[in-house]
Amino acid sequence: MKLIDLNRQGGIGANSLLLMIGDLNILVDCGLNPKTPGVGALPDLSLLRDIELDLIIITHCHLDHIGGLPVVMRQHPKTPVLLTQSSRMLIEKMLHNSANVMQKQKEEDGVPGYPLFTHKEIEGLTKRFVGLPFKKVKKIKGKRGEIELMFHPSGHVAGATAVEIHHGMRKIFLTGDVLFEHLRTLKGAHFPIGHFDTLIIETTRGMTERAYGKERVHEIARLIDSINDTIAKGGSFLLPVFALGRMQELLAVFHDARRFGRLIECPIYAGGLGIGLSELFDEVSRKTKDVQFDMRILKDLGLRKLPKKIMPGQEPAQKGLYIVSSGMLVEKTPSYALASGLLGHARNTIGFVGYCDPDTPGGKLLATKPGATFAFDALDVRTKVKARVDRFELSGHAERGELLEFAVQTKARSIVLTHGDPDARDWFKTQLAEQLPKAKVIDPVPLRLHEV
CATH class of the missing domain: 3.60.15.10 (Ribonuclease Z/Hydroxyacylglutathione hydrolase-like)
Known part of the structure; x- marks a missing residue:
């Protein structure tokens, strides 16, 4: 061979x-x-x-x-x-x-x-x-x-x-x-x-190497606690995700958390390719049984469309939980634009849940110290890192x-x-x-x- x-x-x-x-x-x-x-x-x-x-x-x-x-x-x-x-x-x-x-x-x-x-x-x-x-x-x-x-x-x-x-x-x-x-x-x-x-x-x-206490079940609990804390303090929580797989998984996790009273009541925003793929996940679930997903999850969560205009460097007026791609904050994606407006305010959180290449904006943000200046070059925006930036081990x-x-x-x-x-x-x-x-x-x- x-x-x-x-x-x-x-x-x-x-x-x-x-x-x-x-x-x-x-x-x-x-x-x-x-x-x-x-x-x-x-x-x-x-x-x-x-x-x-x-x-x-x-x-x-x-x-x-x-x-x-x-x-x-x-x-x-x-x-x-x-x-x-x-x-x-x-x-x-x-x-x-x-x-x-x-x-x-x-x-x-x-x-x-x-x-x-x-x-x-x-x-x-x-x-x-x-x-x-x-x-x-x-x-x-x-x-x-x-x-x-x-x-x-x-x-x-x-x-x-x-x-x-x-x-x-x-x-x-x-x-x-x-x-x-x-x-x-x-x-x-x-x-x-x-x-x-x-x-x-x-x-x-x-x-x-996954550290003790960082098992998936604990990281999911920590993620939900972080969302609850952020929303309770009047901030927004941005989850940059991959549209295929990660968005559907998190929607299902949050649906369960909401059912059992674990997730705070707040608007949940999502859009783009991930929503269309969620419909396909529902079809795959019914036809192959390879996945477990039901589109009723989106209705039960009261999922809302992303704001039509996300202004670079400006915090969105609608506070809530944002679940959007790309997972690595790649330039000119909704997560990149949202991050440029959320990062400069201490009440907000940006939480990464998957692999981030060190050379992508997401990887660079994770390596930037709080208080330092971060540049969103594709939007011509520079802002200090005041929001909480966290990584959750959900690879x-x-x-x-x-x-x-x-x-x-x-x-x-x-x-x-x-x-x-x-x-x-x-x-x-x-x-x-x-x-x-x-x-x-x-x-x-x-x-x-x-x-x-």
């Missing part, structure tokens, strides 16, 4: 792996780097120019895994795309929204090459999407050989999957993005136990110890590290060297061919 990481910069971003197994060429994911505008956000697809792709596999529908999919499908017009049934129901909404965002960026900022694809193109590609149920064997034939593959639930987000591949006597397992804990809307990962020859494993939280990724335990029990001969910053991968390298000293641990150099 051979492998190339097509993500130009490595780390977490334009996730895309080319697997060459026997005479079959398989592309796993094709995402966009959220920090890079234009064509440079794509994986390096030039390396696929002279390769006939037999299959594209999508592990889940976050844009860092699917944002470049229509581009590679355009370049390989006969290649089918295999994904879970739930992802099949979600992917079109995500891609259409991405096309809208890119068109807006082209009009407002003149980003060259945008949009990378159009709505019409997305509609023409959908017939090539093939939904596969979990735990069902699928045979893929090459010119000379074949593989068998199976999807396993990986938690993380609706439709997310790990991929088990058998080629002759060789067994390969790719985790995708993983969460082992059960959520309110989604069950945790359920992986096969036992030996694999090759393991390809995510490493997102390699530098994060959609597995704890490093859980992933390490799974890796060790596979007794894999080769382990490939993916989806993690350099320090996170280094932690896994060190631990795996100690616990599986005979294993070949590979941290793939981007764009270089590796024998696995």
Whole structure:
């Protein structure tokens, strides 16, 4: 087996792996780097120019895994795309929204090459999407050989999957993005136990060890207490969230908290893609049972639309709980604009509940000390950090110890590290060297061919 990481910069971003197994060429994911505008956000697809792709596999529908999919499908017009049934129901909404965002960026900022694809193109590609149920064997034939593959639930987000591949006597397992804990809307990962020859494993939280007392149940309680305290003091609470998965999970959590009298009565504002995806979650829940979500949650919470105009640097007149994307406060998103007006007032709170890349505005804000000046450059706003800025350990990724335990029990001969910053991968390298000293641990150099 051979492998190339097509993500130009490595780390977490334009996730895309080319697997060459026997005479079959398989592309796993094709995402966009959220920090890079234009064509440079794509994986390096030039390396696929002279390769006939037999299959594209999508592990889940976050844009860092699917944002470049229509581009590679355009370049390989006969290649089918295999994904879970739930992802099949979600992917079109995500891609259409991405096309809208890119068109807006082209009009407002003149980003060259945008949009990378159009709505019409997305509609023409959908017939090539093939939904596969979990735990069902699928045979893929090459010119000379074949593989068998199976999807396993990986938690993380609706439709997310790990991929088990058998080629002759060789067994390969790719985790995708993983969460082992059960959520309110989604069950945790359920992986096969036992030996694999090759393991390809995510490493997102390699530098994060959950402290005692920071378990998910305690962090949810701390989040609700923080919201209650903020609202009671006359402030607003901003929760920057990912529209897919995290918004629906928090809405379900707050619905339960309100039912049992734990969450203060206050206006709750949400909008944009997350609301449309909530409707799809309801449909996925009914048709596949992969998630647990009911649209009546939104009505019961009295969910309100975001104010039509969010003025940069100005605190919104409507006080309340704001649940909006993006989760990393990416420029020119509702959460970015709201944060620019809330940050300068001590009565408010901004609470992060997921991974924040250090180079995004969210990551930079988390690293800024109270009282220091923070710049919202895209809005030409500078303000002192007076609001409370907090992080709640509610990541959609597995704890490093859980992933390490799974890796060790596979007794894999080769382990490939993916989806993690350099320090996170280094932690896994060190631990795996100690616990599986005979294993070949590979941290793939981007764009270089590796024998696995």
